[in-house]
Amino acid sequence: MEGAWVALALTLKVALWATALNLVLGVGVGYAMARWRFAGREVLDAVFTLPMVMPPTVLGYYLLVLIGSQGPVGAWLLQHFGIRLIFTWQGAVIAATVVSFPLVFKGARAAFETVDAQLEDAARTLGIHEIAVFFRISLPLAWRGILAGLLLSFARALGEFGATLMVAGSIPGRTQTLSIAVYEAVQAGQDDVANFLVVLTSITCIAVLLAAGRLVPGRVAPRD
Amino acid sequence: MNGLISLVLAATLGTAAHAADLTVSAAASLTNAFKDLAPLFEAANPGTKVLYNFGASGALLQQIHKGAPVDVFASADQETMDQAQRKGLVKAEQRRNFVSNTLVVIVPSTAANTPKAVSDLIQAAYQRIAIGLPASVPVGRYTKGVLEAAGQWAAIESKMIGANNVRQVLDYVARAEVDAGFVYATDAALMPDKVKVALTVPTTTPILYPVAPLPAGPNAAMGQRFVDFLQSASAQGVLAKYGFGRP
Numbered sequence: 062m063e064g065a066w067v068a069l070a071l072t073l074k075v076a077l078w079a080t081a082l083n084l085v086l087g088v089g090v091g092y093a094m095a096r097w098r099f100a101g102r103e104v105l106d107a108v109f110t111l112p113m114v115m116p117p118t119v120l121g122y123y124l125l126v127l128i129g130s131q132g133p134v135g136a137w138l139l140q141h142f143g144i145r146l147i148f149t150w151q152g153a154v155i156a157a158t159v160v161s162f163p164l165v166f167k168g169a170r171a172a173f174e175t176v177d178a179q180l181e182d183a184a185r186t187l188g189i190h191e192i193a194v195f196f197r198i199s200l201p202l203a204w205r206g207i208l209a210g211l212l213l214s215f216a217r218a219l220g221e222f223g224a225t226l227m228v229a230g231s232i233p234g235r236t237q238t239l240s241i242a243v244y245e246a247v248q249a250g251q252d253d254v255a256n257f258l259v260v261l262t263s264i265t266c267i268a269v270l271l272a273a274g275r276l277v278p279g280r281v282a283p284r285d
Numbered sequence: 286m287n288g289l290i291s292l293v294l295a296a297t298l299g300t301a302a303h304a305a306d307l308t309v310s311a312a313a314s315l316t317n318a319f320k321d322l323a324p325l326f327e328a329a330n331p332g333t334k335v336l337y338n339f340g341a342s343g344a345l346l347q348q349i350h351k352g353a354p355v356d357v358f359a360s361a362d363q364e365t366m367d368q369a370q371r372k373g374l375v376k377a378e379q380r381r382n383f384v385s386n387t388l389v390v391i392v393p394s395t396a397a398n399t400p401k402a403v404s405d406l407i408q409a410a411y412q413r414i415a416i417g418l419p420a421s422v423p424v425g426r427y428t429k430g431v432l433e434a435a436g437q438w439a440a441i442e443s444k445m446i447g448a449n450n451v452r453q454v455l456d457y458v459a460r461a462e463v464d465a466g467f468v469y470a471t472d473a474a475l476m477p478d479k480v481k482v483a484l485t486v487p488t489t490t491p492i493l494y495p496v497a498p499l500p501a502g503p504n505a506a507m508g509q510r511f512v513d514f515l516q517s518a519s520a521q522g523v524l525a526k527y528g529f530g531r532p
Contacts, residue, residue: 245447248418
């Protein structure tokens with residue numbers, strides 16, 4: 062069962078990295094979409110939300126074609142830096158990031174839109190720099206909504222399966238996350254391994270949800 | 286509008302298999318040949334519709350063991366069918382070996398390095414080698430058998446990219462995401478423009494595909510006819526076209 066703990070550690074590592082990337086990307090894009098008016102904004106919003114509704118296998122295929130060693134991005138990375146993303150945990154992070162991105166982005170955009178623009182304008186009239194307005198006014202006021210999105214994104218990344226399997230494969234100790242380990246154990250008829258893995262996964266998910274309830278009282282879970 | 290309603294009804298109610306449906310769970314390597322065989326069998330047995338479920342033989346066995354309604358099981362190795370027999374899912378006297386195959390090492394057609402022998406794969410030029418997962422994928426089991434007999438399994442296992450069925454190995458090599466892979470000759474022949482066969486590997490046990498009807502299947506009688514059909518001259522002709530050998 063040692064392999065199960067390795068898979069758990071890897072799953073947490075991938076989910077944490079994906080969430081960290083989404084903190085930057087999702088909040089940045091969410092803020093831009095909430096504050097800037099430009100043609101095609103809602104079309105772009107739809108494109109950014111696509112990963113939430115598209116089958117993970119479709120995303121996995123897009124990523125494989127894009128970052129695979131023969132894909133435009135993958136070939137460039139391989140040629141200039143010798144970096145291969147397919148079959149690496151970094152590849153798994155990319156898959157998990159793409160899949161869970163809309164949860165942060167959507168939450169952040171909605172949260173920024175509820176922030177009163179007059180407060181930001183007032184800060185600007187007091188001569189505060191634009192970057193400081195973001196970090197001292199907008200972000201603190203929108204923080205609860207963003208945190209809720211981040212927690213959902215972390216939970217989604219933990220459970221990611223389809224795109225991750227296509228991009229990162231299933232290499233024990235390197236790219237085999239909990240969900241993929243369960244799939245493999247069931248395929249091989251190793252029911253004892255599968256049983257242990259699903260219990261471990263369930264406990265992990267409950268722990269994450271309880272932690273979410275503490276971090277965002279009244280938002281994700283009811284306050285006690 | 287009526288068409289839409291009947292479509293919705295068909296989609297919601299029509300999920301249960303018809304009495305005339307024959308469900309065949311077959312090894313992934315049989316995919317193309319078996320798809321060609323379906324119209325022949327359906328023509329010979331009017332009213333019967335052949336439904337396929339392709340995958341790694343080990344995974345298919347697990348589905349059947351857990352109660353999947355399957356009428357025929359065709360595995361890519363004896364070991365998986367032996368397990369099915371031990372679990373009481375198939376009867377020994379109903380098993381038939383219907384084709385044989387060959388294990389080959391393939392490399393991407395653009396590859397700079399081509400191994401001359403299996404031992405060459407230990408070299409640093411081969412960083413990633415796709416192999417079916419031995420626990421559930423027969424081609425992985427054959428590969429592991431060969432490499433263990435040669436004392437090279439440990440060295441190559443560290444470079445192994447596990448695949449969930451033989452077609453995944455083929456896909457990994459075709460996309461040049463791995464430097465080499467172990468597949469059957471029949472799989473390699475499907476993508477002559479993307480992969481090239483580097484060498485043919487003699488296996489420790491002959492690659493013989495067994496097939497058997499599942500007495501517990503919903504259409505077991507038709508299952509027996511499908512097994513008989515596979516040994517007919519017309520079916521063997523189609524299988525030979527894809528490169529499968531006589532058992």
